[in-house]
Amino acid sequence: MTPSYKPNEIMTIAAARALKNEDVCFVGIGMPSAASNLARLTHAPGITLIYESGTLATRPSVLPLSIGDGELCETALTTVSVPEMFRYWLQGGRISVGFLGGAQIDKYANLNTTVVGPYDKPKVRLPGGGGAPEIATSCGEIFIIMAQGRRGFVDKLDFVTSLGHGDGGNARERLGVKTRGPTRLVTDLCIFEPDPETKEMIVTSIHPGVTRDQIQENTGWTVRYADTVAETPPPSQLELETLRELHARTARAHGEGGSKE
Amino acid sequence: MTPSYKPNEIMTIAAARALKNEDVCFVGIGMPSAASNLARLTHAPGITLIYESGTLATRPSVLPLSIGDGELCETALTTVSVPEMFRYWLQGGRISVGFLGGAQIDKYANLNTTVVGPYDKPKVRLPGGGGAPEIATSCGEIFIIMAQGRRGFVDKLDFVTSLGHGDGGNARERLGVKTRGPTRLVTDLCIFEPDPETKEMIVTSIHPGVTRDQIQENTGWTVRYADTVAETPPPSQLELETLRELHARTARAHGEGGSKE
Amino acid sequence: MARVLALKEAVESLVRDGDTLAMEGFTHLIPHAAGHEIIRQGKKHLTVIRMTPDLIYDQLIGMGCVDKLVFSWGGNPGVGSLHRLRDAIENGWPNRIDIVEHSHAAMANAYEAGAAGLPLAVFRGYIGTDLPKVNPNIKSITCPFTGEKLAAIPSHRPDVAVIHALRADRAGNVLLEGILGVQKEAVLAAKRSIVTVEEIVDDFGPRSLNATILPSWTVGAISVVPGGAFPSYAQGYYKRFNAFYKEWDRIARERDTFLAWMKENVLNKGPEAFAEHVRGLRVAAE
């Protein structure tokens, strides 16, 4: 019998499943961190997790609240300086998968984490790019996790913080970028992957019980679907228990509701 | 009574005297290493010695045979990588005095450690530049130690490995170099310093018992003298004993004749 | 050679109105006590550089010390927005601030290049992003060997860098360990520097042959401020006080709660308050 689960949970679990044991993963805080550590605690025990604070091959027992928690350093193989992290490790092409999220995404998986509204007179000033602009082009491929909704899934970004597939087709190639860019966008409703030709993100798998109408209602462009659309396998008992235990340990360690997602 | 000493000894001692307690000194192997450590063991106990192998603030009890002996690392405050040494420490402008020597020097204290004869068909292939080209321009000032002789003190270099005062005058300034360059050339016969205007190296102090004829005989250009030429104070008992003990310790540690100078 | 000074004296003599100031610390070792001292002394017209402006710059900005911010990620990590930063950018309160926005890679490279004495940093970055449209300091150079166009930005050369470190020795050498961030680079890139430390020890004792150390002659002033990184943490000394990061969201959301908190906890206190803050967070001796 399938256990009951929340949309956030299947989103995290579906992202975790895409990670392989051999991956070297550049992890951001929040859902990417939960997904990466879930993969490590289930099917990918050998996965290498790297946080931009400089911690290489870290194995935290609880999720960090921030990118540079002591736990990450104490469980790491070693910790390098931040300039070294960005030069030798990220720019050096040693990361196979980078995780990104954002406030806004378009159908080519370009992301905005900078401003809503005009840059000089923002309606909402967001945190900014952080590591994302170079993660987006230096990692072998990019996984994006974002809860789906009309505010975030927009027809046109107010600002391009990090490159996805640009204006589609061979846009990355034209910019001289050799990495694959976003290969997977996991939401709380479904999974998108780029169309091989146009590079538009198209739905390839729908989470159990979700309808195409729901997906379209929560997307600011006309959603396209792959010829064959799968149903996302529901979370297994093991996946769900491991994820919930991880969150519970995290909540106990941080003294309250755990890391914000 | 003045103790008796060898020409090499007064050369090393005269070089050591020019170092100050506050100096941060980029040390090469051989006589620079002996002079710097002699300064540290006599009048400049606080001097900071840096070897290009990455050892910062090292305090060897014996002279290293090579630039990267274990002794340098074990007695250092810490040891950094070689790229860091050349980027943050040398190029970063954190070294007050660099020591250089060479196979050939001209009257503007430009040095050749690359080839004797044409580059493509060398008569003698010398080791090459090593750290010298950037030491010559990045350190606050440069001290040069070289035994004097017609083969080394030449009218024209076969190859300029490291910049001294170029073709004289404000040559360094014209090249955009902001450091002082060679401020002192110590030989086994005398001490040269740059003329304030022309930057030609002129004799400012003659070691006891040395004649102007001897100096000219061992120099491939017409030697000029400062208006007032001093006599180099002879080695003190302390200087000589400290230097000889250092060499004796070194010989015992290396199993034979000590470091080559 | 580094001088050991009380924090008040160090800030008085080394931080000047109009300075370009870099306070660094990447989650770990954020120099909060020094930030409070700069606010208490009412420093003005600062250009502040920091990868992750964080609570420390939210406070400086909210108290009107800042004219210009150079940064790459301005949030409360794991919590949400920096409300004082947003209020300054969105509403000009308490004053308008100019912003110079970069990516993390750019900022890290700019510190590295500054420490290396170079005028610019060269890296592969900013491809396909809008940041070069809003930051005229993002330019490029062309590789003379491959023809590749690479990003070029000015190196960071702050007037003064302020960091918190684990400990200093009697000679004034400073030891860093754990998450190192860009602090060593910030100090080496700056003209002047202040390092607050948990303690001064006679000797660092046994340590890695490659320990991360800022030698005495590269440091301006050292001030002993136990707990000086709170609510950030100091590896081996005390843990990060995560609850305060969440609490800050409430404090900083409104101008009046912010000002009241600053008055009570900064203006009317001194650096000695930090030892008290970390009392319950101390970790067992290593």
Place this chain on the structure above:
Amino acid sequence: MARVLALKEAVESLVRDGDTLAMEGFTHLIPHAAGHEIIRQGKKHLTVIRMTPDLIYDQLIGMGCVDKLVFSWGGNPGVGSLHRLRDAIENGWPNRIDIVEHSHAAMANAYEAGAAGLPLAVFRGYIGTDLPKVNPNIKSITCPFTGEKLAAIPSHRPDVAVIHALRADRAGNVLLEGILGVQKEAVLAAKRSIVTVEEIVDDFGPRSLNATILPSWTVGAISVVPGGAFPSYAQGYYKRFNAFYKEWDRIARERDTFLAWMKENVLNKGPEAFAEHVRGLRVAAE
């Protein structure tokens, strides 16, 4: 992930005729055993990169493995000339070699840039020297912010890097300590790599939080060769055998004494000879 291989197998599978090869080690940790294995396998037409060619490249050059040398200081440190290197350059014996000559700063920057995935290294160098006249790869870029002209050279991107390190763990991670040189950069800059180590341990155990480690996934092959750096040294394992550096001057001065020595000590021996070499040089346990 790093594979643990016998040195013979590692060199067979990872070093190829015509490769660009970087063997590094700055006085400390010079991979002599691996150099001997490359000679035994008769590798040819190599382009060899190394800051200080040293005895290890004197041997490769004298045995005819090398077509081209990229270097910055070619001497026997503290002793004098490298006679085989000079014989090749001055007399073309056993074959002519091309040389690409740099300064140390340039070479260190070129490795750093290679590790960072960049096509070029930018630094302040070569001012007023004749080296750019004889090395067409020394070019320049102009800083778009200050107008300063800076040196630019191609980064090092060797086909294969070979280094000696202290130890590896069972997972294939490699630990370096002491004088680090450019070895980490050489491995990260290379397409393939071989690391010889003194030993493989179950776990590195307590260490600096910032220990210099090459993670398993950045390393090609690991070969256990105790004493593999001799006559260079391995910090904490054995001392440098200075006497051999002086002895090499005599051995290498003439072609026949050189060839006789190589036959007896390299061609007719294997990597296991190195453990024997360092027997008398072991240092007391730390």
